Amino acid sequence: MHRYLFILYANILAFWLPSLVQSFDFSRNFTPSTYPLAVRSPYLNTWIDATGANGTVLSHDWPKHWDLGQAMGWCGMARIDGTVWQWLGPPTPDSNSTINIPGARSSTLTPTRTIFELVAGPVLLNISFFNPIETEDLTRQSIPFMYLSLDAQSLDDQEHDVQIYSDISAEWVTGDRVNFTVQWNTTFTSSTVFHRSYLQNPQSMEEVKNQAQDATVYYAMELGQGISWKTGYANITRPLFQDQGRLDNETDTSFRVVNDQLPVFGFAVDLGILKSTASSLTWGLGVVRDPIVRYAASPGGTQDQRPYFYSDPRFSSQQIDDVIDFFMQDYESGLQRAESLDNRILQDVLSISGGNEEYFSLVAMGARLVLAGFDITYSIKEGATDIKAFMKNTGIGSESNNALGLYASLPAFVYLNATWMSYLLDSSMQFQNLLASQDNYAASTNLGNYPNATGGKIQGSAVEDTSSMLITVAAHARISKDTKIISKYYDLLKTWTKYLLERSWPPINQMTLDRKGTTKDDYTTVGLKGIIGISAMARISAALGFSNDSEIYLSNATSFIQDWQTKTVKSDHITMEFKDEESFALLYDLYADTLLGTNLVDQTVYETHESFCQSSLSSKKYPFGIPVSSYISETKSMWSMFTAATLKNNQTRDNLIHSMFARATFNQSSQRNFPLIYDSASGLSQPAEGANPQQGGMFALLALGASRAIDTKTTGSPTSGPSKSQTKAGKIVGIVIGSVGTLALIMTATFFFWRRKNLLAQKHLAVIPNVFQAEPLGDEEVERGERPRLSRSHFAKGTNHSSTSPSSSPEQPQLETTQLRNDLINLRREMEEMRAQGYYETMPPPQYIAD
Structure with a gap:
């Protein structure tokens, strides 16, 4: 009887848990003094200072290099029903249009993403700065690019005419904005368009004000309907979009130093009339150096180390065009991996802490x-x-x-x-x-x-x-x-x-x-x-x-x-x-x-x-x-x-x-x-x-x-006790046993809540380590181990719109609710492992095991 009751509870919870886990949201309580935007390598390391932003973090100042000394021009605007909203960087003058600043609704920081929700009149903008962490793919991890993505959603359930603009400036190319000439061009491949900018006379392995003097900077988009582009003076390029909602596909060929009529490299996209974007509008930003490091590999000798991604057969052409195409086409699957990693880290953090x-x-x-x-x-x-x-x-x-x-x-x-x-x-x-x-x-x-x-x-x-x-x-x-x-x-x-x-x-x-x-x-x-x-x-x-x-x-x-x-x-x-x-x-x-x-x-x-x-x-x-x-x-x-x-x-x-x-x-x-x-x-x-x-x-x-x-896996339990299957089953029974007397699912949840609130004598829990089989140095990659994954979070797409300002303290989520979700996440993992290994068939009579 007890065995069948347990199986009944397990199956009810197995049905209920996915929706609960799917709805788990990341905390919005974290309002750092500076937010990471593009942080993929020592020279792609750009932040924005939130000090004094008064709720307009992205628009009150330019993003800056990590030392907060050098501005890194990065502009974002939206034109909604003819009204211009500046969602990244401060407004640029010389336009006939009035420029508005959207209000900040929330900010969220995960291990891979910095997400802002901005209210631009009748439209909600979800801006995500996505820096992938590719724990299972060395090639992807070594690509020094990040994604900027934008989603738009109507707040009044009406359709709106929307155009979007973004550019980067030549400030990304060099720390010396006075003495070095910057050159640029625009390239089309079969699937992407990108701006390339670099120094006419690069200095190998040199820095100026913590910026590399030998880097090439790329700003890319996938080709699609409604895209226009332009390179040229900021005070011409940006006002052109503000006034017309598009660019003229013209290249400025007057190469010059950064501080001489600041060159910018922009894209505009006409999204048309919509209630919400069907998919994210995405840019790719990269700072590439080749070689990366000059290394003293032997006495009296040095060798230049190249970016690892060029060793991958997928890029045998050694052309950056192929790398950019691959990166841009990888956005959706990369986002799924990032959301899985973020959720996994969150799960382990809540367990261990x-x-x-x-x-x-x-x-x-x-x-x-x-x-x-x-x-x-x-x-x-x-x-x-x-x-x-x-x-x-x-x-x-x-x-x-x-x-x-x-x-x-x-x-x-x-x-x-x-x-x-x-x-x-x-x-x-x-x-x-x-x-x-x-x-x-x-x-x-x-x-x-x-x-x-x-x-x-x-x-x-x-x-x-x-x-x-x-x-x-x-x-x-x-x-x-x-x-x-x-x-x-x-x-x-x-x-x-x-x-x-x-x-x-x-x-x-x-x-x-x-x-x-x-x-x-x-x-x-x-x-x-x-x-x-x-x-x-x-x-x-x-x-x-x-x-x-x-x-x-x-x-x-x-x-x-x-x-x-x-x-x-x-x-x-x-x-x-x-x-x-x-x-x-x-x-x-x-x-x-x-x-x-x-x-x-x-x-x-x-x-x-x-x-x-x-x-x-x-x-x-x-x-x-x-x-x-x-x-x-x-x-x-x-x-x-x-x-x-x-x-x-x-x-x-x-x-x-x-x-x-x-x-x-x-x-x-x-x-x-x-x-x-x-x-x-x-x-x-x-x-x-x-x-x-x-x-x-x-x-x-x-x-x-x-x-x-690792200790537990290697040495087993230090004291005699139930077998592995008994322990797993016992723990699950220990969680659900307190709700015997009713089959109502809400009572099970109530029990979790009561148990957490009144028996909060916590102890450190062992997390499942993210251990991979080591790669042989100089050989092919070997197959790596997998860790359990959580369901994909919906939040990155911006479907959860709580009203929270990053400049003020958001409402504190209830600890008991967090603990309940965490327990259920771990319970679901245990159940999946048991089902995969046949524990239900060999399970002994239930017993209560205190944790």
Whole structure:
């Protein structure tokens, strides 16, 4: 009887769940000080400052390059029943038409999209800036293009005459707007039309004001009825559309510098008379450099690394025309993949964080920042494709693949695709290997400033940097199950570990980035990280079968950590310098111990540190986070999230996450696009600091969930209990058992609601890691694993029109409703897995298993 009752409930819920999941909407509570618009590579990294926008984010100022210093002309207008509305960029003069500014209804930020709903008189405009994250296709991920799309829908149920315009300016081509001549042309293929702009005399591998001097910029549309185009002076091209609703298909051949009658490259589309657009109107924007990086691949020699997408047989012609055609035709399927990824990340975030929507917003921003600094390249080596990836330390020093940056961004790559980290590590360690004869520790950065990865070692904090590399390598191998990197560089890793054995505890003559410029012998945090680095090497050795090495490293790490705990742990805090008992430190590197599953640090240390964090947050002295040490007032967002991931008390964890969210939405003054380092009390940051890929650390909780799932999958449950099928069935029965007594579906929902509200004793849940079979370096791609996907969201098409202004605080969605949906999403996943594996046929009598 119980078995059949369960099956009845399961089938009712299976029928009901799809509509519930389909209706799930992303939070609109996130109103950052700057919004990411085009963020696909270090030189396609454009944002818009929302400070002082008063509800007109897209129209109050021009988009700007990541440092917010250089305007990037990007214009959007709509002509509706003859009335002109400016939906992107400020109005351009010299027109006979009055230009109106649409009101903002809402803004939404997901890992792949920034979406604005604007009210332009009788028509609602849905504007989406879509930057794909292609976790399962390296070629697509390496294409440095993004989509801008527009949908229109009548608000009064009447038909309207609609024309749409958009252009980009020559400002995208160069940071020097006075001395370099820009050239352009317009090209038609069988399916697309695009404007191409570039310098007449490009400077290879050079920057001016953080913009590349060797880039070609493309603005594209698919061919269709009603398209017109023009290149020319902004004050002629834009007013032409405003007055006539179309362009004249003319090319301005007077090539010139940017500041001489600003050249723009525009498209207009006459949509005709309509109530709503049948499909999205879409532009493609790309900034292409070929080659991308100059790399020191061998002693005394360099090689130029090309964009990876050119290695794909689909682009064997080596013509950008084919790439643009492919990209534009891929929009609809790409949007489906993006919506699936966004939903999957949302699902995992809500599971791992107990429904914390603020955490999802930070993850969404972190995804944009980490991948905006990431380039995938290739060269031909011995007849095979040699893949290398590079990451620019944007906003701090511009170094390529610096050790701290790899460590801080590790959680994002662990979660999205661990193989991508192997390409970063290989680039860095191949050159580090050349330096091993000079030094026995890892350099802070060894490749030099991006895009010239030709050397230029910077000696930083030797123990910290060496430990960063060992931890990153070990975590990558552990979660990807790929031993290529640790096998290839095992001798180098041993050399580094020897240095840690000699210098990490006590940390003799060491520096730390948490107290710049001061060398000490008693930095607690340096010692801890070094000891965890040694422990990481024990894991690496064990993975390769070098048991003797592993035992030696583990024995030393265990001995060191015991002495470390004796010297540094006080009753209510851990010292920054163990000789100064009043000093304190934020122990964010406990995250590495947890991520690697080494369990090296005693639980009492975690408890003492958590109590310290709770006390610091409760004091209200630091609204933007806990200072990294007692010697400075600065906090660092990636280390705050590392710390949050180690906290067991959900309230303390959420309070720390909220402090980061408070800084990300700090709109009182223009203080960068979620800076990495800022004052914990005032929120102020350095003027040039922002848009850094180290914000990949926002994935820390998700990566930890992936690591725990790997442990569970590998080792099974630590205690005896029901079989896999019994456990899955038991959990589902545990959810639905409370509604026995009625078959009404609404009562089932009520039970979920009541259970969440009254039994909110949450615990961290293991997320299903996005782990792919590693790609062999230099070989064909191998088949990758699949993760369960959610249903496609309807929101990106703009069918959900709640009235919410991004300049004000939207109505808070109810936490209980979010939790209910999250439970049902997970329940549906469990049911689908059970159905696929035949659990219904072998299911034992139901039992209640508390979670």
